[in-house]
Amino acid sequence: xxxxxxxxxxxxxxxxxxxxxxxxxxxxxxxxxxxxxxxxxxxxxxxxxxxxxxxxxxxxxxxxxxxxxxxxxxxxxxxxxxxxxxxxxxxxxxxxxxxxxxxxxxxxxxxxxxxxxxxxxxxxxxxxxxxxxxxxxxxxxxxxxxxxxxxxxxxxxxxxxxxxxxxxxxxxxxxxxxxxxxxxxxxxxxxxxxxxxxxxxxxxxxxxxxxxxxxxxxxxxxxxxxxxxxxxxxxxxxxxxxxxxxxxxxxxxxxxxxxxxxxxxxxxxxxxxxxxxxxxxxxxxxxxxxxxxxxxxxxxxxxxxxxxxxxxxxxxxxxxxxxxxxxxxxxxxxxxxxxxxxxxxxxxxxxxxxxxxxxxxxxxx
Amino acid sequence: xxxxxxxxxxxxxxxxxxxxxxxxxxxxxxxxxxxxxxxxxxxxxxxxxxxxxxxxxxxxxxxxxxxxxxxxxxx
Numbered sequence: 086x087x088x089x090x091x092x093x094x095x096x097x098x099x100x101x102x103x104x105x106x107x108x109x110x111x112x113x114x115x116x117x118x119x120x121x122x123x124x125x126x127x128x129x130x131x132x133x134x135x136x137x138x139x140x141x142x143x144x145x146x147x148x149x150x151x152x153x154x155x156x157x158x159x160x161x162x163x164x165x166x167x168x169x170x171x172x173x174x175x176x177x178x179x180x181x182x183x184x185x186x187x188x189x190x191x192x193x194x195x196x197x198x199x200x201x202x203x204x205x206x207x208x209x210x211x212x213x214x215x216x217x218x219x220x221x222x223x224x225x226x227x228x229x230x231x232x233x234x235x236x237x238x239x240x241x242x243x244x245x246x247x248x249x250x251x252x253x254x255x256x257x258x259x260x261x262x263x264x265x266x267x268x269x270x271x272x273x274x275x276x277x278x279x280x281x282x283x284x285x286x287x288x289x290x291x292x293x294x295x296x297x298x299x300x301x302x303x304x305x306x307x308x309x310x311x312x313x314x315x316x317x318x319x320x321x322x323x324x325x326x327x328x329x330x331x332x333x334x335x336x337x338x339x340x341x342x343x344x345x346x347x348x349x350x351x352x353x354x355x356x357x358x359x360x361x362x363x364x365x366x367x368x369x370x371x372x373x374x375x376x377x378x379x380x381x382x383x384x385x386x387x388x389x390x391x392x393x394x395x396x397x398x399x400x401x402x403x404x405x406x407x408x409x410x411x412x413x414x415x416x417x418x419x420x421x422x423x424x425x426x427x428x429x430x431x432x433x434x435x436x437x438x439x440x441x442x443x444x445x446x447x448x449x450x
Numbered sequence: 451x452x453x454x455x456x457x458x459x460x461x462x463x464x465x466x467x468x469x470x471x472x473x474x475x476x477x478x479x480x481x482x483x484x485x486x487x488x489x490x491x492x493x494x495x496x497x498x499x500x501x502x503x504x505x506x507x508x509x510x511x512x513x514x515x516x517x518x519x520x521x522x523x524x525x
Contacts, residue, residue, distance in 0.1 A: 124465050125503070149492050152464045153465040
């Protein structure tokens with residue numbers, strides 16, 4: 086499935102969830118065709134929809150968790166059609182991580198982007214000289230620890246650029262399992278109930294013998310603690326402050342009016358002082374068009390200054406109005422997710438899955 | 451609320467709650483009321499959407515200790 090998205094293959098998706106769920110969130114692909122018919126409208130048979138289902142391309146039946154798509158796929162195959170269903174449904178799709186190499190670092194190091202295609206979350210692993218740092222890990226900690234094992238590196242540092250509101254962080258769990266140090270910006274961590282190392286402006290660590298710098302830049306606006314990283318003087322990890330085709334929203338911790346000035350300052354002053362040649366690596370993508378040909382989500386800072394609408398709003402009053410008055414709906418269960426990331430709530434795995442249903446919605450366009 | 455038929459679909463996962471609800475509704479006459487209990491979270495959105503598509507009315511919905519009860523009046 087991930088290959089079909091990244092390689093821009095053709096696919097016909099019969100999504101049998103209800104219309105609201107489909108409208109809200111679906112599997113995006115540049116060359117995908119869609120038909121949304123809720124499974125409960127097909128209980129009496131699939132004859133009516135057969136003419137709408139192509140016979141000359143792959144057909145995938147999709148539902149929330151698998152059960153309904155399996156039922157509809159069986160009905161279709163009894164009607165003589167060859168179709169597949171998405172094992173695990175949107176639930177599993179939301180959890181899938183694809184590690185993709187972004188580039189080489191000084192002295193044999195590597196930078197990987199973990200693309201959570203179904204939800205739009207992006208996590209990072211910096212590898213150098215047998216050591217690794219992880220930034221903005223999602224909650225599927227095995228994906229990171231087993232990747233580190235495969236690469237034969239020891240995870241030393243784990244960072245969250247900010248207290249996330251759209252997804253549950255795996256950061257402190259990875260740190261606990263590996264003995265790594267977990268960093269969080271203290272201004273976002275006033276209510277957290279676990280120990281962490283403070284991530285502040287100028288925090289710099291070196292990874293591996295080749296001494297790759299990972300340096301923190303205080304860049305508030307999405308949250309008051311939001312922090313960016315410059316890796317190897319080449320990559321700028323922007324967290325949820327700056328995306329490829331949009332900018333961060335300032336309201337998810339309830340203080341849009343207070344933080345909009347910080348957001349403006351970060352995007353229009355602090356980032357302007359950095360080199361245009363830095364490659365921006367955000368913590369999210371919103372739409373499939375933000376993916377590069379190789380599946381990575383990355384673009385030169387100079388190009389974003391030229392093309393990203395959110396970086397080209399000259400008038401400060403207008404900027405304030407755009408990022409506070411025209412915000413999209415908030416992510417599903419965002420307040421509960423913040424509580425989980427503070428360590429105040431410890432929901433079971435299936436509850437965590439329910440909380441993370443839907444798109445990430447961290448941006449304002 | 452009084453109902454003409456009770457259906458226990460607790461513990462079943464999608465699509466079974468809807469499959470059973472549909473079968474139960476098919477046995478009722480227009481205007482009669484089906485009471486159905488489910489535990490599958492997906493049903494929370496799917497049962498109202500299914501009812502709307504078929505013209506059935508959800509008269510009441512309540513949730514207690516993880517069990518969701520719908521009262522559905524057949525169209």
